[in-house]
Amino acid sequence: MQLRSKDLLGIEGLTEQEITLILDTADSFREVSERSIKKVPTLRGRTIINFFHEPSTRTRISFEIAAKRMSADGINFTKSGSSFSKGETLLDTVLNLQAMQADLIVIRHAVPGAPGLIARHLDASVINAGDGPHEHPTQALLDMLTIRRNLGSLKGKTVVIVGDIAFSRVARSNIHGLVTMGARVIVAGPPTLIPMGIERLGVEVSYDLDRVIPEADAIMILRIQLERQGKIFLPSLREYSRLYCLTADRLRQARRDVLVMHPGPINRGIEIDPRVADGDRSVILDQVANGVAVRMALLFLLAGRKEMTMNQ
Amino acid sequence: MTDLLLKNGRIIDPVNHRDETGDILIRDGRIAGTGKNLKPDGVETEIDVTGKWIVPGLVDMHVHLREPGREDKETIQTGCQAAVAGGFTAVACMPNTVPVNDNQSITRFILDKALDAPARVYPIAAITRGLDGSQLTDMAELHDAGVVAFSDDGRCVTNADLLRRAMDYTKLFDGLIIEHCEDPVLSNGGVMREGFVCTTLGLSPIPSLAEELMVARDIRIAEYTGGRLHIAHVSSRESVRLIAEARERGVRVSAEVTPHHLFLTDEEVRSFDTNTKMNPPLGTEQDRKALEDALIAGVIDCIATDHAPHTEQEKMVEYDYAPNGVIGLETALPLVLTQLVHSRRMSPSRMVEVMSVNPCRILGMEGGTLSDHAVADITVIDPERLWLVEPSRFYSKSRNTPFGGMSLRGAAAMTIVSGRIVYQADEE
């Protein structure tokens, strides 16, 4: 089996079988990462370009490490060090990258739909590494891998996503993925950060974190920012913390085997208590390790696509 | 001036309550007679239009011709060629050119250029100088120079006091104020209608409230002053309700709807195609349905395209960075025929009302009728012509349509302005 599309633009539209394929493949690459020589020759000679139109450290490094462990040639192309400050359009830039024989382009961009725009014009595969508040599929896949490895399965599990749902690509991708995999999803946050119509994606909405905590098998905390797009959505971070910070007290109301997750970077003390972030229910560092495995799996499934097709 | 006789067409002329097969004689740029088997002397050109409809020339009261200033997108000439190819004999052009049509010399420039263009051009002047929303233009002088209305289209007159003064002042000559209703504080940064689709895509939302609040405010100002208000490109169900109520109270308010708001919804944005990006943004199916019902029932007076040409390179960018707007002159009539008339949602004579009679009435222009002595602005429609929307074949300089690739039924066969044939479709 392989993925139907040459690109990974989002989790929306992936089937349960496709997600399972990615997670199973990632499981096998976790093992590679635990060896002393953490490298396989699978993608030798393949060129992968990390095209980051927006600052990102974690995701970019995770993709870089994944490419190295697969023996691919990875090249970084970021906003400051390139020509798109000179007024070149996004499309012109990526057509240039294509002309340099890139096999796969990883793109991070502030505007929803930008990865799709370039994917339509490229033969190379495109992986969306986050497009504005739209999707961040590799983050959702690593989150699902983390839950599956810790709890055995996703089906029937209750996942509470807390915080800024309106501006979160992590929330959107996770909602699509978790719902597809048969999990129950509750989004919790202040009404100003719950976007209109979100329940139609198959989630439950709650403004009251304390009420839903006891039901959670996993709690996914999102990063909070006071101001977005020049608009104020919250009275203060202090008030936000009072209502939605995952504190040790709140965590005591949860199941004893609950997973505490955060996509990073963490605002310690604002959305999550440092003791909880570093506590025994936290799988935050596990998420980081799974991130590399998921990205290795995707590079394998997408950049290795032509080869697999030829072998069949 | 040559004479012209159109024979055996279906004459649809709602002003005269007429819908019957017959001939129509045009002499010296005016209609010289209508009836069965006309046999006048000395007719130079006789055209058999059996199976086609003869209607008063269609009028689009909301277009952007881009000249002066952005002739790379459109010119008065190419815009008018697109108009007549789409069956329109006249267009009213918005003032947001570069420079803005906020003084009589620009108005005269436009009227001058229009002399060589195939369609009539009615300039609309700005309400405020430079569209800056702070100081009124010389409205009486502009009126004398030939503008048909005033609008800061593209922007809303957010200063309520200024809009109130504009509505008072234009009572001098019973002028018309056309408002682009949008509270920019509410829509700030938004690129599509707030709702489920927007939430899914993660694009910045524009609440329908941004339009509705200004519709409500403007209706009250029109009611308070007794001025004449026309609401451009209505896009929400709640706006429709506000307009319906106002008309019941006798407020002097009229309204238009665009073909894209009539035939598309925010679901189209899922493609991230920048030809689905316009202002106001596409609404939900409920909005679309309410607009259609209101147009059929008479709450909305007319269809106007908001023809807004943009170059391909401007639209081939990330969704947030693309300019708002789509072109519409060459697709409006085929869309209305296909989606509303052939489906029997709307009668052919109501179509003539909303695309000809009412825009003429609102703008106070000649036209909209096939009465004897009326100006011979006529559109001949082939209701059965199968037509594939191919943007590469447009007369417009621009290609930014969301309707590319659609198969439509019905189109303009011939367009006549002042008794002169300015467009004739190829026989296929």
Ligand SMILES: [Zn+2]
């Ligand atoms: Zn407008």
